Amino acid sequence: MSLNLAAEKQVAIAAVRRACVLTSSVFNKLVKNETVTKDDKSPVTVGDYSAQAVVNTILSRTFPDDPIVGEEDATDLRQESGFALRDRIIQLANECITGELVPGEKEEWGLGPNQSQSVDELLDAIDRGNYDGGSTGRMWTLDPIDGTKGFLRGEQYAVCLALIINARVELGVIGCPNLPVNGANPSGPRGCIFYAVRGQGAFQVPLADPFTTTPTRVSIPVLPGDQLNLLESVEKAHAKLSFNELVARELGVTRAPTRMDSQAKYCALARGDGGVYLRIPTGTGYKEKIWDHAPGSVLVEEAGGIITDSRGQPLNFGLGRTLGENYGVIGAGKDVHPRVLAAVQKVQRESPEEA
Ligand SMILES: Nc1ncnc2c1ncn2[C@@H]1O[C@H](COP(=O)(O)O)[C@@H](OP(=O)(O)O)[C@H]1O
Ligand SMILES: [Mg+2]
Numbered sequence: 001m002s003l004n005l006a007a008e009k010q011v012a013i014a015a016v017r018r019a020c021v022l023t024s025s026v027f028n029k030l031v032k033n034e035t036v037t038k039d040d041k042s043p044v045t046v047g048d049y050s051a052q053a054v055v056n057t058i059l060s061r062t063f064p065d066d067p068i069v070g071e072e073d074a075t076d077l078r079q080e081s082g083f084a085l086r087d088r089i090i091q092l093a094n095e096c097i098t099g100e101l102v103p104g105e106k107e108e109w110g111l112g113p114n115q116s117q118s119v120d121e122l123l124d125a126i127d128r129g130n131y132d133g134g135s136t137g138r139m140w141t142l143d144p145i146d147g148t149k150g151f152l153r154g155e156q157y158a159v160c161l162a163l164i165i166n167a168r169v170e171l172g173v174i175g176c177p178n179l180p181v182n183g184a185n186p187s188g189p190r191g192c193i194f195y196a197v198r199g200q201g202a203f204q205v206p207l208a209d210p211f212t213t214t215p216t217r218v219s220i221p222v223l224p225g226d227q228l229n230l231l232e233s234v235e236k237a238h239a240k241l242s243f244n245e246l247v248a249r250e251l252g253v254t255r256a257p258t259r260m261d262s263q264a265k266y267c268a269l270a271r272g273d274g275g276v277y278l279r280i281p282t283g284t285g286y287k288e289k290i291w292d293h294a295p296g297s298v299l300v301e302e303a304g305g306i307i308t309d310s311r312g313q314p315l316n317f318g319l320g321r322t323l324g325e326n327y328g329v330i331g332a333g334k335d336v337h338p339r340v341l342a343a344v345q346k347v348q349r350e351s352p353e354e355a
């Protein structure tokens with residue numbers, strides 16, 4: 001049975017759209033000291049923090065009882081060394097929150113010219129993302145900028161939001177400001193939002209006008225073998241790309257892989273640009289985070305695909321902030337997934353040094 005979730009969907013799309021507008025305008029203004037390196041050596045920018053502040057502010061007003069598992073937290077911004085960064089984030093978040101309402105938005109969601117927030121309110125909003133997750137109840141998971149490295153390069157990144165209920169992803173929304181609206185026309189207009197409610201299909205709408213445009217339903221086409229290619233991470237530290245080459249050979253895939261940052265890969269898969277999402281761990285013990293896969297997985301499933309780990313098991317969103325021990329991620333259409341899984345397991349058996 002499909003849950004209705006119409007209100008949640010509307011709010012999530014509006015929140016993601018606002019955050020996309022914010023992050024794309026930040027990119028054009030970003031200066032060097034507006035990016036900091038986190039303890040795990042990954043970058044975070046004023047865009048990530050301010051987008052999390054905006055989305056969490058909206059969620060707190062609309063669904064005040066729902067906890068949020070968000071990637072960022074405000075600890076560094078509460079220290080004196082973070083004050084300059086903090087002030088910039090507050091300014092960006094408030095500019096975004098106080099922007100005029102567009103069709104589909106409501107002032108009671110905390111948006112519009114009268115809704116400016118104090119420093120403490122916005123830092124607390126960021127920290128509402130500190131929930132530990134778990135296997136029961138409702139929770140949102142937010143990646144305010146997924147693919148921060150892609151964002152910094154001016155390439156693909158995504159604002160990603162999902163609603164998880166009793167460990168199952170029921171709603172996913174992904175905003176991709178730099179993704180071409182039509183995958184077959186890469187130099188055409190850019191900026192799309194993808195969304196899916198479990199049981200209701202997967203859809204794409206233009207970022208510029210998500211509520212008044214008729215949504216386009218997306219589904220994974222049956223692609224002939226010679227049109228399959230692999231969608232993979234740009235960052236060698238995030239996934240074992242040499243393994244992917246062996247899998248491609250095993251599958252007889254001749255097309256070059258498409259390297260793309262962020263969950264834009266799941267969006268590309270869902271509308272048939274590509275064919276296989278493959279992410280095999282590099283062996284460092286890194287655990288995948290739920291916000292990096294929750295919306296992408298429901299989107300692909302609703303587009304007619306299958307998402308599993310390399311054992312063929314579904315991803316478990318009920319273990320906390322991570323997916324637990326990392327067995328990688330394989331996504332593909334229903335017809336292709338069994339072949340990819342078999343190829344992955346064959347390469348694991350035959351090239352243990354790669355697995
Ligand atoms: N060693 C690692 N292995 C796998 N994923 C990693 C990783 N280090 C960071 N990541 C995650 O990879 C995400 C980007 O995905 P992709 O590689 O598909 O572009 C990052 O999201 P953020 O950019 O939100 O931090 C980060 O969470
Ligand atoms: Mg990050």
Ligand SMILES: [Mg+2]
Nearest residue numbers: 143146147292
């Ligand atoms: Mg991410």
Ligand SMILES: [Mg+2]
Nearest residue numbers: 071143145146
């Ligand atoms: Mg991120």
